[in-house]
Amino acid sequence: MNEGMVFGGRAACFLPIILVLCLTRNSNILPVAEGIWLTIPSSGTKCVSEEIQSNVVVLGDYYVIDENNPDHIPTISARVTAPFGNNLHHNENATHGQFAFTTSESGNYLACFWKDGSFQKDSELTLGVDWKTGIAAKDWESVAKKEKIEGVELVLRRLQGIVETIRGNLIYLRDREADMREVSEATNARVAWFSIMSLGVCIAVSVLQIWYLKRYFVKKKLI
Amino acid sequence: MESKWRKIWGLIGLLLLNFVNNVSSLSLTITKVDCVYEIVRSEGDIVSGNFVVVDHHIFWSSDHPGIDFSITSPGGGILHNLKGTSGDKFSFKAPRSGLYQFCFHNPLSTPETIAFYIHIGHIPNEHNLAKNEHLDPINVKIAELREALEAVTTEQKYLKARDAVHRRTNESTKTRVIGYTVGEYILLTIASVLQVVYIRRLFSKSVGYNRI
Numbered sequence: 001m002n003e004g005m006v007f008g009g010r011a012a013c014f015l016p017i018i019l020v021l022c023l024t025r026n027s028n029i030l031p032v033a034e035g036i037w038l039t040i041p042s043s044g045t046k047c048v049s050e051e052i053q054s055n056v057v058v059l060g061d062y063y064v065i066d067e068n069n070p071d072h073i074p075t076i077s078a079r080v081t082a083p084f085g086n087n088l089h090h091n092e093n094a095t096h097g098q099f100a101f102t103t104s105e106s107g108n109y110l111a112c113f114w115k116d117g118s119f120q121k122d123s124e125l126t127l128g129v130d131w132k133t134g135i136a137a138k139d140w141e142s143v144a145k146k147e148k149i150e151g152v153e154l155v156l157r158r159l160q161g162i163v164e165t166i167r168g169n170l171i172y173l174r175d176r177e178a179d180m181r182e183v184s185e186a187t188n189a190r191v192a193w194f195s196i197m198s199l200g201v202c203i204a205v206s207v208l209q210i211w212y213l214k215r216y217f218v219k220k221k222l223i
Numbered sequence: 224m225e226s227k228w229r230k231i232w233g234l235i236g237l238l239l240l241n242f243v244n245n246v247s248s249l250s251l252t253i254t255k256v257d258c259v260y261e262i263v264r265s266e267g268d269i270v271s272g273n274f275v276v277v278d279h280h281i282f283w284s285s286d287h288p289g290i291d292f293s294i295t296s297p298g299g300g301i302l303h304n305l306k307g308t309s310g311d312k313f314s315f316k317a318p319r320s321g322l323y324q325f326c327f328h329n330p331l332s333t334p335e336t337i338a339f340y341i342h343i344g345h346i347p348n349e350h351n352l353a354k355n356e357h358l359d360p361i362n363v364k365i366a367e368l369r370e371a372l373e374a375v376t377t378e379q380k381y382l383k384a385r386d387a388v389h390r391r392t393n394e395s396t397k398t399r400v401i402g403y404t405v406g407e408y409i410l411l412t413i414a415s416v417l418q419v420v421y422i423r424r425l426f427s428k429s430v431g432y433n434r435i
Contacts, residue, residue: 036249036341037260037322048249051387108250126260131249155365162372169379176386180393187397194404201408205415212419222426 035130037065038113040076042124045114052133053106053172059137060089060111061130063096074125075116083107092116100137135165248340248380250277251327253290258326261341263317267348269370270317271377274327274339275310275384277391290335291328297321310388312381317343338387340380344370 040046052058060080066073073095080089080099084107089099093116103109113127138161144154217223251257263270276290289307296302296318303313317323329335346366349358 037262038251039258048251050249129249133248152361152365159365159369159372162369162376166372166375166379169376169383173379173382173386176390180386180390183393183397187393187400190397190400190404194400198404198407198411201411205411209415209419213422216423217426220426 035061035128037126037128040113040115040125040127042115045112046127047110047112048129048131049108049110050131050133051107052103052109054103056103056134057100057137058103058109059098059100059130059132061096061098062111062113063128065126065128076113076125076127077116078111078113080109080111082109135161248338250336250338252278252334252336253327253329254332254334256326256328258324259339259341261323261325261343263320263323263343265345266317266319267350268317268320269314269344269346270323270341271312271314271344271374272325272339272341273310273312273377273381273384274337275381275388276308276335277338277384277388278334278336288330290337291330293324293326293328295324295326297323310381310385312377338384340377340384342373342377344373346370 038046038048062078064073064076075093075095077092078089078094078097079087079091080101082088082103083105088101088109089097091097111129111131113129115125140154140158143157144150149157214223251259261270274292287309289309292303292305292308292311293301294303294313294315298319298321302315305311325339325341327337347358347362
């Protein structure tokens with residue numbers, strides 16, 4: 001057992017390297033093609049958005065993919081805006097970039113990309129966007145270092161994080177469903193009441209009409 | 224003994240490599256045709272996802288033709304083709320590795336917003352490892368557990384998007400009920416007042432005419 005621990009200690013120096021290689025998302029050393037690819041049209045902007053709650057970590061990474069001319073990669077500009085218009089990230093004339101922020105309000109967060117005027121060509125551009133929110137954006141490497149856990153335990157800790165996110169999402173969905181049920185029931189009651197009231201308004205108005213016309217004709221001595 | 228430890232750490236490292244997260248949950252506004260591309264690293268990966276048309280016309284006619292959706296494999300063959308939908312789930316086993324295209328086509332000219340989520344799940348199996356490496360079953364089980372949790376997450380994203388659409392419809396119904404009812408009352412009153420005014424004018428003129 002002693003022997004195993006000594007050798008384990010020596011072999012354990014491999015693990016941080018593997019962890020670093022696996023878990024670095026925003027590094028240009030390892031251009032891992034994660035996330036989705038979008039095409040940016042030659043004119044106009046391409047925007048992606050997500051409805052995010054407050055107090056959620058958002059991590060974004062975008063890079064231009066162009067295999068046609070590797071020596072002159074076209075550049076793009078990017079802008080990330082919060083739901084009420086604040087500018088969270090702005091970048092011009094870049095081939096890659098990254099941004100990270102914690103949401104302060106819940107709403108629609110928008111990331112827009114467009115081609116720069118300097119390299120105007122009629123071709124479309126492929127952009128890789130890696131957008132991570134919540135548990136996917138958590139830095140597991142620092143957690144592993146801080147709490148000194150590694151291997152299977154770290155993996156299981158990640159799974160526990162996912163399970164907690166699932167539970168949080170379920171609670172959110174349940175609350176939303178409760179809100180919507182109240183709105184639906186209120187609308188249902190309103191439809192019934194308003195229809196009966198419109199019948200009442202109709203009858204009242206016609207009674208008023210007849211009463212007024214009768215009074216008018218009597219005044220004019222027609223009846 | 225050292226080689227055993229090395230093997231274990233190597234396997235765990237390989238396992239962690241599989242946890243490089245291939246998830247994307249975004250909304251996209253499409254005008255005519257828009258495609259999203261994803262790279263599938265090894266064949267046999269399970270690609271699952273869903274999409275919901277969020278900006279579905281809350282207007283007079285609900286006979287919007289819907290969005291066409293297609294999945295193209297790297298070889299050019301079309302794996303999945305849906306016409307005229309307002310949202311759907313899909314799941315398939317990737318026949319080969321490479322770049323997969325997920326294309327949305329909007330037959331009308333008004334832009335539509337689509338919320339989509341794509342997840343590529345990989346479970347390590349014997350084929351991926353070198354000849355002298357041995358696959359530890361616990362890693363496979365952990366990967367399967369992870370994929371099951373990701374399936375739940377995928378379903379939740381779909382439910383969230385559908386809930387958002389339903390909420391918009393609900394709010395629109397509520398506004399319409401109140402707005403149209405109040406407008407109906409006002410119009411009814413105006414119509415009846417106009418009727419009375421017209422009858423008055425009719426009789427005052429003709430009476431005067433008859434008298435003469």
